[in-house]
Amino acid sequence: MDANQRIARISAHLNPPNLDQMGGDGSGLRRVGCRAKGGSPGFKVAILGAAGGIGQPLAMLMKMNPLVSVLHLYDVANAPGVTADISHMDTSAVVRGFLGQPQLEEALTGMDLVIIPAGVPRKPGMTRDDLFNINAGIVRTLSEAIAKCCPKAVVNIISNPVNSTVPIAAEVFKKAGTFDPKKLMGVTMLDVVRANTFVAEVMSLDPREVDVPVVGGHAGVTILPLLSQVKPPCSFTQKEIEYLTDRIQNGGTEVVEAKAGAGSATLSMAYAAVKFADACLRGLRGDANIVECAFVSSHVTELPFFASKVRLGRSGIDEVYGLGPLNEYERIGLEKAKKELGGSIEKGVTFVKK
Ligand SMILES: NC(=O)c1ccc[n+]([C@@H]2O[C@H](COP(=O)([O-])OP(=O)(O)OC[C@H]3O[C@@H](n4cnc5c(N)ncnc54)[C@H](O)[C@@H]3O)[C@@H](O)[C@H]2O)c1
Numbered sequence: 001m002d003a004n005q006r007i008a009r010i011s012a013h014l015n016p017p018n019l020d021q022m023g024g025d026g027s028g029l030r031r032v033g034c035r036a037k038g039g040s041p042g043f044k045v046a047i048l049g050a051a052g053g054i055g056q057p058l059a060m061l062m063k064m065n066p067l068v069s070v071l072h073l074y075d076v077a078n079a080p081g082v083t084a085d086i087s088h089m090d091t092s093a094v095v096r097g098f099l100g101q102p103q104l105e106e107a108l109t110g111m112d113l114v115i116i117p118a119g120v121p122r123k124p125g126m127t128r129d130d131l132f133n134i135n136a137g138i139v140r141t142l143s144e145a146i147a148k149c150c151p152k153a154v155v156n157i158i159s160n161p162v163n164s165t166v167p168i169a170a171e172v173f174k175k176a177g178t179f180d181p182k183k184l185m186g187v188t189m190l191d192v193v194r195a196n197t198f199v200a201e202v203m204s205l206d207p208r209e210v211d212v213p214v215v216g217g218h219a220g221v222t223i224l225p226l227l228s229q230v231k232p233p234c235s236f237t238q239k240e241i242e243y244l245t246d247r248i249q250n251g252g253t254e255v256v257e258a259k260a261g262a263g264s265a266t267l268s269m270a271y272a273a274v275k276f277a278d279a280c281l282r283g284l285r286g287d288a289n290i291v292e293c294a295f296v297s298s299h300v301t302e303l304p305f306f307a308s309k310v311r312l313g314r315s316g317i318d319e320v321y322g323l324g325p326l327n328e329y330e331r332i333g334l335e336k337a338k339k340e341l342g343g344s345i346e347k348g349v350t351f352v353k354k
């Protein structure tokens with residue numbers, strides 16, 4: 001191939017002939033595509049909401065993941081710019097951008113894993129449930145497209161309120177006849193990441209060595225750290241237990257208040273999302289003993305969804321683990337968590353059924 005042919009080949013990828021027909025919102029913005037040589041037989045991953053506060057660092061970190069061969073970045077705004085930027089990274093994943101609803105189906109077709117951080121974040125004084133009115137509709141629309149275009153993909157939902165958005169996605173998939181409880185996961189990894197960090201601080205440990213199971217859900221009292229099951233085993237005073245439980249349950253609010261109106265956790269969330277997505281991909285690859293906490297379809301309690309440890313495998317979730325022995329403090333916490341969680345799950349289910 002001579003120099004002119006090589007340049008023509010690259011230009012063809014940056015300006016595929018059908019771009020203008022695909023101009024999502026009629027704005028004239030072009031879908032950006034970039035093909036690196038790569039060659040690794042990795043997984044195809046789509047991020048929906050890829051131009052947002054979480055979406056951008058998440059896209060960057062997924063582009064660095066050697067398990068990813070194709071990375072689709074979808075958003076209703078700014079997808080071309082983020083895609084052009086990320087696509088210059090010299091890692092092997094091929095990056096393509098998709099802008100607006102008309103390009104959603106193409107963004108999803110053929111994907112193995114779909115990660116959803118689309119939606120509005122909290123401002124100080126708001127609860128995660130205050131986001132329901134806007135984010136419920138966004139997650140419903142995106143889930144409908146997933147059911148149509150990649151019904152066998154593993155789906156990681158980040159959009160809040162997770163306690164309701166996961167039941168919304170499940171209801172949409174049930175309606176479409178595509179629901180597979182092994183494939184749908186609410187991302188609660190940030191609660192685990194925070195718990196590991198805060199426990200390490202209190203016990204003067206390396207956070208990378210600490211493993212705190214966090215069960216229940218992803219809002220206030222539904223976030224239930226099981227400090228009696230921390231690894232390495234730790235002996236906490238009652239004061240330390242109360243301090244840690246409160247800090248873990250309110251870690252999100254701590255960031256929302258510090259950002260003072262500029263949004264909620266984005267960087268630590270992108271880190272947590274990539275940690276969880278990487279675990280899903282290693283499970284899909286067939287690696288053994290991949291165990292993480294997630295908010296999933298569950299029989300662990302009487303509620304239809306609950307966060308607990310799950311084993312990830314070739315088909316998504318291979319096993320949902322029970323809670324293990326709880327102490328009295330955790331049993332009381334569990335009752336409070338279930339009470340709030342039941343209402344949030346019901347709200348999500350009703351939203352789709354109504
Ligand atoms: N699960 C968790 O632990 C966790 C942690 C942090 C934040 N969150 C939640 O993640 C969500 C996103 O937070 P953020 O800080 O990135 O917000 P953001 O406003 O910075 O970004 C959201 C992105 O979603 C896009 N978007 C809006 N509607 C869309 C649609 N219909 N389709 C595709 N994209 C759409 C926006 O254009 C924007 O780029 C919020 O709901 C937030 O509460 C969850």
Ligand SMILES: O=C(O)C[C@H](O)C(=O)O
Pocket residue numbers: 121122128160190251252253255256264265
């Ligand atoms: O707190 C929020 O609103 C965002 C997220 O759920 C978090 O835990 O940081």
